[in-house]
Amino acid sequence: MKIKHSFNSDENQLQAAEYVEKPESQLKLMWETLRQNKAAVVGLFIIGLLVLIALTVWLSELMGKQILPYDPNYSDMSQSFIWPNAQHWFGTDQLGRDLFSRILDGTKISLSVGVAAVAISLSVGVILGATAGYRGGKTDTTIMRFMDIMLAIPSILLAIAFMAALGKGLDKAIIAIGLVSIPEYARIVRGSILSVKENDYVQAAKIIGNKTSRIIYKHILPNVISVIVVRATLGISSAVLDTAALGFLGLGVQPPFAEWGDMLGRARGFIFSAPYTLIFPGIAITITVLAFNLLGDGLRDALDPKSRIK
Amino acid sequence: MSEVLMDVQNLAKHFVIDTDFLGRPVTVLKAVDNVSLSINKGEAFGLVGESGCGKTTLGKILVNLYKPTTGKIIFEGKDLTALDEERRRSYCKDIQMIFQDPYASLNPKMSIGDIIAEPIIINRLLPKSQVEERVIFLLNCVGLARHQRNRYPHEFSGGQRQRVGIARALAVEPKLIVCDEPVSALDVSIQAQVLNLLGDLKEEFGLTYLFIAHGLNVIKHISDRVGVMYLGKLVEIAPKRELYANPLHPYTQALLSAIPVINPENKKERIILEGDVPSPINTPKGCRFSSRCFKEMDQCKLNEPAIKEVFPDHFVACHLF
Amino acid sequence: MLLEVKNMSTEFKLKRGIVKAVDDISFTIDKGEILAIVGESGSGKSVTSLSIMGLLQKPGRIASGKILYKSQDLSKLSPKEMQKLRGNQISMIFQEPMTSLNPVWRIKDQIMESIMTHLRLSKKEALARTIEMLDTVGIPSAAQRANDYPHQMSGGMRQRVMTAMALACEPELLIADEPTTALDVTIQAQILELLFRMREKFNMAVLLITHDLGVVSEAADRVIVMYCGKIVEEAEVRSLFTHPLHPYTVGLLQSIPQIDDDSDKRLYMIKGMVPNPLNMPSGCSFSDRCDHTMERCTKESPELQRIDGHKVRCFLYEEAREGD
Numbered sequence: 040m041k042i043k044h045s046f047n048s049d050e051n052q053l054q055a056a057e058y059v060e061k062p063e064s065q066l067k068l069m070w071e072t073l074r075q076n077k078a079a080v081v082g083l084f085i086i087g088l089l090v091l092i093a094l095t096v097w098l099s100e101l102m103g104k105q106i107l108p109y110d111p112n113y114s115d116m117s118q119s120f121i122w123p124n125a126q127h128w129f130g131t132d133q134l135g136r137d138l139f140s141r142i143l144d145g146t147k148i149s150l151s152v153g154v155a156a157v158a159i160s161l162s163v164g165v166i167l168g169a170t171a172g173y174r175g176g177k178t179d180t181t182i183m184r185f186m187d188i189m190l191a192i193p194s195i196l197l198a199i200a201f202m203a204a205l206g207k208g209l210d211k212a213i214i215a216i217g218l219v220s221i222p223e224y225a226r227i228v229r230g231s232i233l234s235v236k237e238n239d240y241v242q243a244a245k246i247i248g249n250k251t252s253r254i255i256y257k258h259i260l261p262n263v264i265s266v267i268v269v270r271a272t273l274g275i276s277s278a279v280l281d282t283a284a285l286g287f288l289g290l291g292v293q294p295p296f297a298e299w300g301d302m303l304g305r306a307r308g309f310i311f312s313a314p315y316t317l318i319f320p321g322i323a324i325t326i327t328v329l330a331f332n333l334l335g336d337g338l339r340d341a342l343d344p345k346s347r348i349k
Numbered sequence: 350m351s352e353v354l355m356d357v358q359n360l361a362k363h364f365v366i367d368t369d370f371l372g373r374p375v376t377v378l379k380a381v382d383n384v385s386l387s388i389n390k391g392e393a394f395g396l397v398g399e400s401g402c403g404k405t406t407l408g409k410i411l412v413n414l415y416k417p418t419t420g421k422i423i424f425e426g427k428d429l430t431a432l433d434e435e436r437r438r439s440y441c442k443d444i445q446m447i448f449q450d451p452y453a454s455l456n457p458k459m460s461i462g463d464i465i466a467e468p469i470i471i472n473r474l475l476p477k478s479q480v481e482e483r484v485i486f487l488l489n490c491v492g493l494a495r496h497q498r499n500r501y502p503h504e505f506s507g508g509q510r511q512r513v514g515i516a517r518a519l520a521v522e523p524k525l526i527v528c529d530e531p532v533s534a535l536d537v538s539i540q541a542q543v544l545n546l547l548g549d550l551k552e553e554f555g556l557t558y559l560f561i562a563h564g565l566n567v568i569k570h571i572s573d574r575v576g577v578m579y580l581g582k583l584v585e586i587a588p589k590r591e592l593y594a595n596p597l598h599p600y601t602q603a604l605l606s607a608i609p610v611i612n613p614e615n616k617k618e619r620i621i622l623e624g625d626v627p628s629p630i631n632t633p634k635g636c637r638f639s640s641r642c643f644k645e646m647d648q649c650k651l652n653e654p655a656i657k658e659v660f661p662d663h664f665v666a667c668h669l670f
Numbered sequence: 671m672l673l674e675v676k677n678m679s680t681e682f683k684l685k686r687g688i689v690k691a692v693d694d695i696s697f698t699i700d701k702g703e704i705l706a707i708v709g710e711s712g713s714g715k716s717v718t719s720l721s722i723m724g725l726l727q728k729p730g731r732i733a734s735g736k737i738l739y740k741s742q743d744l745s746k747l748s749p750k751e752m753q754k755l756r757g758n759q760i761s762m763i764f765q766e767p768m769t770s771l772n773p774v775w776r777i778k779d780q781i782m783e784s785i786m787t788h789l790r791l792s793k794k795e796a797l798a799r800t801i802e803m804l805d806t807v808g809i810p811s812a813a814q815r816a817n818d819y820p821h822q823m824s825g826g827m828r829q830r831v832m833t834a835m836a837l838a839c840e841p842e843l844l845i846a847d848e849p850t851t852a853l854d855v856t857i858q859a860q861i862l863e864l865l866f867r868m869r870e871k872f873n874m875a876v877l878l879i880t881h882d883l884g885v886v887s888e889a890a891d892r893v894i895v896m897y898c899g900k901i902v903e904e905a906e907v908r909s910l911f912t913h914p915l916h917p918y919t920v921g922l923l924q925s926i927p928q929i930d931d932d933s934d935k936r937l938y939m940i941k942g943m944v945p946n947p948l949n950m951p952s953g954c955s956f957s958d959r960c961d962h963t964m965e966r967c968t969k970e971s972p973e974l975q976r977i978d979g980h981k982v983r984c985f986l987y988e989e990a991r992e993g994d
Binding site for chain 2: 710711810825854855856857858859860862863881882883884885887888911921922923925926927928936937938939940943944
């Protein structure tokens with residue numbers, strides 16, 4: 040068929056260009072936008088640092104080497120309540136354990152709980168939300184009412200209730216926190232799907248013959264994923280906080296494991312006599328949560344195609 | 350002489366808005382109510398009406414986005430409404446759609462080449478090695494350049510995006526394309542380009558169109574026959590020239606008269622309809638146009654007029670005839 | 671003369687560069703006159719109206735020029751002073767009535783707010799005037815409908831409500847930005863008819879912004895055609911449609927499918943697309959799409975000239991003049 044229409048102003052382009060432009064990398068664009076957000080970069084940097092610490096500690100444990108200045112679980116009562124000094128940068132706690140080592144050790148616990156819990160909430164939440172959003176009708180109502188029931192109970196109480204049923208311990212804490220956050224992800228995914236579903240391009244996908252599963256996978260989810268990623272990032276920070284809360288209440292990680300919330304909880308009585316036993320775990324929690332929040336906010340802007348630098 | 354490609358028989362689409370506590374429908378929106386029309390092979394059937402008349406709903410039923418409440422759709426002799434889901438879906442190779450909003454009809458996360466390739470791939474129309482060539486061919490057909498294949502929709506203007514949508518519809522080599530107001534959202538000068546393109550493609554590929562629009566001027570240019578809808582019902586069908594020369598239904602006359610005339614020399618007396626377009630929810634008895642009709646008679650509020658052939662190939666639903 | 675815009679330029683400071691949305695335009699509106707500004711997307715017509723009303727948002731700003739309303743320069747007024755004029759002496763109606771009306775306020779409250787702010791009437795008087803206004807714009811059972819919320823009304827009614835709101839204080843100038851674009855053809859006819867009645871009743875001037883040449887033909891006295899931020903032609907309506915001068919105007923008129931056009935031939939198309947404002951062609955901004963481009967057109971930018979009662983910005987006519 041002859042080319043009757045040439046609507047490009049530069050008609051030479053049409054004939055001369057035999058090559059096809061390389062696809063513009065969407066990831067590269069996102070990175071560019073993210074880079075411009077200083078706060079997000081700071082958050083990313085801090086998270087990187089934390090991950091590095093956690094990995095280093097964990098690997099060295101696996102290999103049997105001691106990389107921390109002191110054994111975080113080694114208790115020497117004669118060394119208890121030492122204020123921060125050259126030997127013990129953060130001081131020692133009531134059982135004579137070096138706080139600096141414990142805080143670093145706690146990094147790996149907090150991060151792994153955060154990520155694992157979000158992984159649980161995400162996977163279950165996305166499936167439930169996607170089903171409810173796409174199917175609609177009775178399926179939607181049933182699922183969302185159940186989610187509403189869960190949401191009606193304050194998350195901490197719900198977590199405690201789960202823990203009471205499951206028992207204490209780190210792994211149980213992960214499951215409890217994971218379960219508690221399922222409704223949020225279900226809601227977000229459902230909402231995003233509802234808003235995307237009515238778009239013409241989804242209808243077009245149906246008309247050209249796509250099966251339902253492929254429509255959700257290829258057309259709806261890619262447009263919804265940015266919302267999920269942002270929520271998951273922020274979710275890690277709230278999971279860290281929840282872990283700390285459970286630990287503070289004595290329900291999460293059990294001694295002698297070094298978990299920031301647990302450390303905070305046990306140091307309650309020493310707020311005036313040895314405030315550093317509270318301050319450092321508190322700062323650790325705050326910085327971690329802040330870092331994930333900053334990154335999450337930055338990601339939200341970077342992934343929103345409207346605000347991207349084009 | 351010309352064979353019928355698609356025969357729509359007594360098609361109705363009702364949406365239930367409210368139910369009572371037993372689940373019985375209380376408020377019903379009759380978006381399409383007992384519409385029958387036939388589209389001949391190779392023709393462009395223009396369907397015109399204002400918002401709420403049901404033309405878009407009708408178009409969506411034809412492409413299987415909605416299931417009709419009652420009625421039949423006979424395509425090339427086969428009753429589509431009687432088919433199961435999978436077999437109905439296989440007809441997507443024959444019936445396609447072009448959408449109104451170029452900013453919403455393309456997946457922002459896919460390159461335009463992939464958007465056009467998708468229907469070919471999922472319907473397994475060509476071996477993998479030949480798909481790309483066909484994509485480039487389609488791009489050229491609609492006037493876009495090969496080197497733009499990997500670009501994303503947001504990098505194109507409205508008119509160009511609309512062309513991508515047309516290429517996508519063409520990809521499966523359909524017999525019938527439902528064009529749902531394809532130029533309403535475009536600038537005037539681009540409208541002309543796209544209308545010409547649609548006309549050319551129809552010639553080249555022997556397509557059949559159901560062209561939906563809300564303005565009688567756009568329809569006139571591209572249609573062979575025209576149907577006018579009002580509140581879910583077809584009120585008039587006629588060949589193009591006949592309809593514009595001799596509109597019978599008062600609504601058609603008002604529609605024609607309401608179009609602003611470009612040439613100030615040709616100013617004529619305008620029919621200004623009283624009142625607003627009523628809601629298609631719980632429609633009144635009798636003729637649906639009676640509340641705004643300037644030729645209303647007594648029986649108009651009591652009985653619904655049936656559609657009948659008043660002149661050769663010219664049908665009207667009005668008590669005046 | 672009610673409004674005089676003198677050499678106004680509006681620009682937007684973007685990361686990629688400065689976009690001149692409106693480039694050195696000048697026009698006047700007399701009392702009781704309906705002036706239409708016609709253009710497609712990117713022409714600068716909406717930005718013009720926003721500039722006049724002082725509704726420009728960052729990063730837009732009026733770079734130069736004057737907007738003289740009754741000898742006051744609007745571009746120099748403080749936001750507070752501008753607020754006194756808006757809704758009172760200069761009013762505006764927009765394209766999308768649903769998003770221009772506050773969905774959580776009743777219709778009557780929205781209109782009364784404007785009246786009470788500007789005319790200092792009591793609540794009772796304001797309500798009476800509101801109902802009177804709604805009646806004037808053709809809302810049936812105005813007294814009851816005044817209590818409705820925007821979502822309870824149809825598009826056409828909402829547009830009328832917005833018109834009532836704009837006219838409540840009897841402004842001298844009404845700026846209507848695409849007032850009928852989102853409406854059905856039959857409702858469009860009603861709204862235009864309403865504008866005429868209002869013009870008669872209040873001797874109000876109207877600045878009508880639209881891309882629809884049909885609307886212009888029906889409603890306007892004079893027309894300005896804008897392209898890429900500049901005025902390319904200005905004339906009386908009749909004159910513009912019977913003998914358009916600028917190639918863009920000619921192209922536009924030819925490319926519109928006409929009811930009375932009986933032939934089945936292809937529509938005339940203006941080739942190419944509206945250029946990217948950051949990447950304008952050198953010389954005349956229409957040069958890459960024009961059928962009559964000469965060498966000069968790609969090098970220099972033509973000025974606005976007076977020919978045959980029109981103002982045109984095109985070298986075709988400069989040549990003609992020089993040839994005399």
